[in-house]
Amino acid sequence: MIVAIAFSFSIPSIALSQDEESISTPTKPASAIIPSDGLYFADVVVRNRPIFQIGSLPQIDASARAEIINRRLASLLSQNENPGKVEIAPDNPRKIATLRVKNRILMTVTRQDAEDFGLSTEELAKRWKQQLDTAFDKPPLVIDVTQRLYTTTRELLRDIVGNLPSLIGASVVIGITWGVAKGVRYIAYTWAKQTEGDSNTELLIGRLSYGGVWIVGSVIALGVMGLDFGALLGALGLTSVAIGFSLKDVLSNYISGVILLAARPFRINDQVVIDEYEGTITQIQLRTTTIKTYDGRVVYLPNQEVFQASIVNNTASPQRRSSVIVGIDYGEDIGQAIAVISRVLAKISEVETYPTPDVLVKELAASTVNLEIRFWVDSHRAGFLATTSKVAQAVKEALEAANIDMPTDIYTLVLRELPSQIKLKES
Structure with a gap:
């Protein structure tokens, strides 16, 4: 007797296992669980276009439920571009309905769904059936493009609205960073001007201070927007080798420029000899050093070459x-x-x-x-x-x-044993 009762209770569970939501559909309505991703509703998609939304159930959240239904719809459409009309299979005792195509279950309309949309189960099933039938019929190109644009715009606006607090917070951080960076640059430039006395070093200190504040502010702003810094560092680690090889010369020139500006082997208007170039320094940047030669030519030397070359500074001393x-x-x-x-x-x-x-x-x-x-x-x-x-x-x-003689070079020729062929004629 006990075995028979247990067998009778196991039959409905086996029959309902065909549908992912049937397991989680109680005979009495229950409150939906709090989804892990924060979404109480998710889109059912046909041909990359959202058709309608479904909600969470007690044992499955909306995203997981929509993923199962979308996988079934994609499988159906991959086998047949025009799968046919959707059929409704009501289950009145349990007050649910299944939507099927040629006896193939697509999804289940539950009492929880009906309560979410303020309709009866039958009315909601008919609405979703009609929307699926319309989506299965491939629309003309113009309508399809219009729908896709509308869908993309709607999702973009929804994302913007959803992320509005983060965007506002990041904007505030960026504004504060901009103000602080300008202030720090002014203070650093003023300090360098009073202590260094070299315009290039002053600009270098100002720029480094300005850039450092922006780096810190950008990190804080990205954190406000919810950036996963672990993932970011992982991505940077994967790409650092490729970036290093591709930008090796550029980075080397910038680093050499920073060292030259800090070490100051020469300054603006100094007259120097660098390799085969001799002239006046007209500009020192983070990437190149500009020399104007004495014959009027302008030479742009990469800082890496300047850093490695022997430099003769003719005007280092007065x-x-x-x-x-x-x-x-x-x-x-x-x-x-x-x-x-x-x-x-x-x-x-x-x-x-x-x-x-x-x-x-x-x-x-x-x-x-x-x-x-x-x-x-x-x-x-x-x-x-x-x-x-x-x-x-x-x-x-x-x-x-002063009658001091400055002779030119004098060469004395001494002839010995003259040949017999040379004869002297008497005058």
Whole structure:
């Protein structure tokens, strides 16, 4: 007797197992569970277009229920583009109805559904049947496109409305970040201007401060919008290798630019020699350094090459030493020549008095005694060349005025054992 009763109770459960909602449909209405995804209603979709919405049931939430129904509908349409009309199979004792196509169950209309929409089970089943029949009939292209646009717009608006608090919060954070970033940049720039005294370093400090505040603000804004930072870091980890290889040169130039601006081997208007290029620094950016050569050309050097090259900064110091070589005859008084040259250097205002100019015997050449005149002048190229030329001219004129001979190179030819073919004719 007990076995028979147990068998009789198991029959309805087996029969209802054909439908996913039948298991969770009680004879008496029960309150739906709180869905894990926060959605109490989900879309039933035919050909990527939402047709109607269904709600949660006591043992299944709306999203899971809609996923089962949508899978059945997709399977049906994949086998037949025009599956036919939907049929309603009512179950009056339990007050439910199943929607079928050729005895194939699509979904169940429950008492909970009827209460959600304020209709009877039969009326709601007829409405859903009509909507499914209309969706199964493939619409004309214009209508289909219009419906898809409408559906997409509706979903977009629904997402915007649903995420409106997050968007407002993120917008507030971005606005605060913008104000704080400008303030921090102004403070950092002012501090750098008072302490550094270099325009490029000041700009670098200002930009780094501004960018750092924006990075922090962006992270906070994304957090307000509900971003999963674990997933973001995972994605960055997967793509970091590819990004590193593809942007290797660009990142290297930027990093080199930051180091150059921080180390400051040269500044704007400095006159430098970098590899085969010599000229004046006109601009220092995070990616390139711009040099204007003395013949008027503009050269853009990648910072990575500048960082790795040997740099000669001619104007790092305000003064630069120049020299002039002059040769006097072996018979001249070297001391007198040095005294004449020293008096000439003292009269030229462009020659620095400190360090003191030097006149040294550099070389005993074949026909002259070469003196090297060393003196300090303005390190900029224009002043350096002009003063060097002026000193050379003044020394030459002073030595000539003092009757100190400055001979050219003399070569002596010695002829020995003349050939017999060469004959001297008497005059």
